[in-house]
Amino acid sequence: MLKKQLIMEKALELFSEQGFEATSVQQITERCGISKGAFYLSFKTKDELVISMVDYYLQQFITDVDQVVRGTYNKETVLVEFYKSIFQAFKDHSASARVFFNEKVFLTKKELFHKITAYEAEMSKSILYMLEQLYQDQLKEMKYDVMYCIKGFMKSYAELFIFSDMPLDLEQLAKSLAEKTDIIAHHTTIPFITADLVPFIAKPCEEDVSKDALLQLLEQNINHTEDSIEKESIELLKQEIENPTYGKAIIKGLIENLRLDPAYHWIAYVTAKYFNI
Amino acid sequence: MLKKQLIMEKALELFSEQGFEATSVQQITERCGISKGAFYLSFKTKDELVISMVDYYLQQFITDVDQVVRGTYNKETVLVEFYKSIFQAFKDHSASARVFFNEKVFLTKKELFHKITAYEAEMSKSILYMLEQLYQDQLKEMKYDVMYCIKGFMKSYAELFIFSDMPLDLEQLAKSLAEKTDIIAHHTTIPFITADLVPFIAKPCEEDVSKDALLQLLEQNINHTEDSIEKESIELLKQEIENPTYGKAIIKGLIENLRLDPAYHWIAYVTAKYFNI
DNA sequence: TTGACAAATGACCGATTAGTCATTAGTATA
DNA sequence: TATACTAATGACTAATCGGTCATTTGTCAA
Numbered sequence: 195m196l197k198k199q200l201i202m203e204k205a206l207e208l209f210s211e212q213g214f215e216a217t218s219v220q221q222i223t224e225r226c227g228i229s230k231g232a233f234y235l236s237f238k239t240k241d242e243l244v245i246s247m248v249d250y251y252l253q254q255f256i257t258d259v260d261q262v263v264r265g266t267y268n269k270e271t272v273l274v275e276f277y278k279s280i281f282q283a284f285k286d287h288s289a290s291a292r293v294f295f296n297e298k299v300f301l302t303k304k305e306l307f308h309k310i311t312a313y314e315a316e317m318s319k320s321i322l323y324m325l326e327q328l329y330q331d332q333l334k335e336m337k338y339d340v341m342y343c344i345k346g347f348m349k350s351y352a353e354l355f356i357f358s359d360m361p362l363d364l365e366q367l368a369k370s371l372a373e374k375t376d377i378i379a380h381h382t383t384i385p386f387i388t389a390d391l392v393p394f395i396a397k398p399c400e401e402d403v404s405k406d407a408l409l410q411l412l413e414q415n416i417n418h419t420e421d422s423i424e425k426e427s428i429e430l431l432k433q434e435i436e437n438p439t440y441g442k443a444i445i446k447g448l449i450e451n452l453r454l455d456p457a458y459h460w461i462a463y464v465t466a467k468y469f470n471i
Numbered sequence: 472m473l474k475k476q477l478i479m480e481k482a483l484e485l486f487s488e489q490g491f492e493a494t495s496v497q498q499i500t501e502r503c504g505i506s507k508g509a510f511y512l513s514f515k516t517k518d519e520l521v522i523s524m525v526d527y528y529l530q531q532f533i534t535d536v537d538q539v540v541r542g543t544y545n546k547e548t549v550l551v552e553f554y555k556s557i558f559q560a561f562k563d564h565s566a567s568a569r570v571f572f573n574e575k576v577f578l579t580k581k582e583l584f585h586k587i588t589a590y591e592a593e594m595s596k597s598i599l600y601m602l603e604q605l606y607q608d609q610l611k612e613m614k615y616d617v618m619y620c621i622k623g624f625m626k627s628y629a630e631l632f633i634f635s636d637m638p639l640d641l642e643q644l645a646k647s648l649a650e651k652t653d654i655i656a657h658h659t660t661i662p663f664i665t666a667d668l669v670p671f672i673a674k675p676c677e678e679d680v681s682k683d684a685l686l687q688l689l690e691q692n693i694n695h696t697e698d699s700i701e702k703e704s705i706e707l708l709k710q711e712i713e714n715p716t717y718g719k720a721i722i723k724g725l726i727e728n729l730r731l732d733p734a735y736h737w738i739a740y741v742t743a744k745y746f747n748i
Numbered sequence: 749t750t751g752a753c754a755a756a757t758g759a760c761c762g763a764t765t766a767g768t769c770a771t772t773a774g775t776a777t778a
Numbered sequence: 779t780a781t782a783c784t785a786a787t788g789a790c791t792a793a794t795c796g797g798t799c800a801t802t803t804g805t806c807a808a
Contacts, residue, residue, distance in 0.1 A: 215490065
């Protein structure tokens with residue numbers, strides 16, 4: 195488990211320096227200080243490595259954002275907090291941002307394309323949720339346009355973090371973009387992305403979390419878990435899925451146990467979706 | 472010269488399908504119906520091909536936008552026309568957009584990184600020029616932020632053209648984004664990209680067109696040119712640079728001769744810059 | 749110390765790569 | 779037709795790739 199992480203981190207460095215195709219397995223193992231054979235004990239192929247990396251690096255990004263969006267109840271500050279968390283992440287993980295937001299070689303590999311598209315869709319959902327909470331019925335059909343503007347702001351300003359390391363005032367940036375978002379939300383009159391267009395652009399079909407997929411995810415993580423509270427929480431949640439017993443409060447509590455540790459953010463996120471919490 | 476174009480076009484197809492590193496010279500020559508040796512008669516290396524492609528495809532994009540920006544005197548419509556030309560280009564050349572705006576492997580090759588950065592800077596200049604004409608002193612230090620928003624809109628909505636081929640109402644999109652831009656320009660109060668930040672983000676130093684570089688560019692093109700009017704225009708402009716004789720009107724006329732043919736857009740653009748026209 | 753097992757190694761394999769070059773085909777001039 | 783020249787070919791090379799596997803190393807309990 196630790197070996198996998200080591201490989202993923204060193205691989206990320208190399209990918210962000212040279213690109214995916216231009217980086218050989220040999221180079222990765224050299225930087226890790228391990229043999230080529232050892233690499234293939236952790237990952238079956240080079241492609242499997244990159245798929246794991248997408249999960250490893252994007253899951254945290256998605257869940258962090260979602261947590262801010264759903265955890266900030268103050269309408270005055272939620273937009274600012276949203277942008278702050280986004281750009282803080284870009285700042286802290288500029289290498290992975292360089293790799294996954296720019297190197298779209300990945301888009302030519304179908305499995306990865308769907309994976310990345312799915313994560314992007316999750317991000318879109320979080321943003322839409324935020325907009326719905328913030329503006330409720332004021333926006334109506336305009337909310338998809340506002341979402342696209344927000345994504346555009348992210349992409350445009352993220353460059354500042356990805357391609358240079360100058361010190362930037364995150365607070366000021368977040369305030370500036372929050373204001374711009376609010377202005378657009380209030381004054382826009384000409385929509386482009388209308389409701390009838392939405393089904394076409396939200397490519398990955400809106401799928402709910404399937405019971406089997408979730409059970410499998412939990413099962414996997416029980417084996418890798420040693421911490422007692424987390425392990426117990428996962429086991430209880432697993433039982434709850436197979437045989438519903440407890441009320442919402444207990445379930446939410448168990449999920450919150452997991453949310454405390456970044457390593458379990460993704461499980462918490464997916465499980466909460468399953469239980470509609 | 473025609474062979475070069477053939478190779479660049481087929482290579483673009485393959486790059487947009489598979490990515491740059493994943494495409495072999497062999498595959499390119501097979502799709503062209505030529506031998507491997509013939510490829511190396513046109514380009515010294517695979518890298519030289521991609522450098523030529525960046526010039527070939529981005530020059531036209533940049534000059535098209537600049538022409539719209541500087542050629543539309545109606546303040547009411549310039550923003551709409553700007554967006555229309557941008558997205559029309561994305562629509563017509565979605566393959567090259569996929570390659571050059573997404574596959575940033577190129578960013579790991581230093582020469583290409585500087586080239587692409589330089590073209591992006593040209594685009595920024597055109598946008599800033601448009602904003603200065605439109606809002607003059609109203610914007611002041613806010614203009615850089617508005618430029619970043621425009622670029623964000625472009626990046627965000629371009630996806631619709633790059634990753635799908637559904638029919639989209641360009642007119643409606645342009646109107647929608649023009650309104651958003653105008654709203655931001657009028658209501659924003661919190662800037663982020665302040666004047667003192669600008670020197671740091673505009674990485675490539677603001678360089679004027681150098682006399683020698685321009686002479687070399689013209690020289691190169693004389694050899695590849697057969698059309699009489701264009702060839703004569705280029706030769707006269709070359710003489711004019713070395714030995715100024717004519718007035719602005721004649722110079723502008725000669726440049727306009729070149730602008731009529733897309734193949735000479737870039738020369739026209741650069742020469743106009745040199746003569747401050 | 750021994751034996752059993754897992755972890756780790758790196759020489760090795762077939763496939764593929766970018767790039768070369770002796771050879772051939774095609775064309776224009778004399 | 780003979781000559782001279784360029785355009786085009788594709789077999790070839792040396793290097794590198796992802797991936798394998800017989801072997802070695804390390805770590806336990808007995």
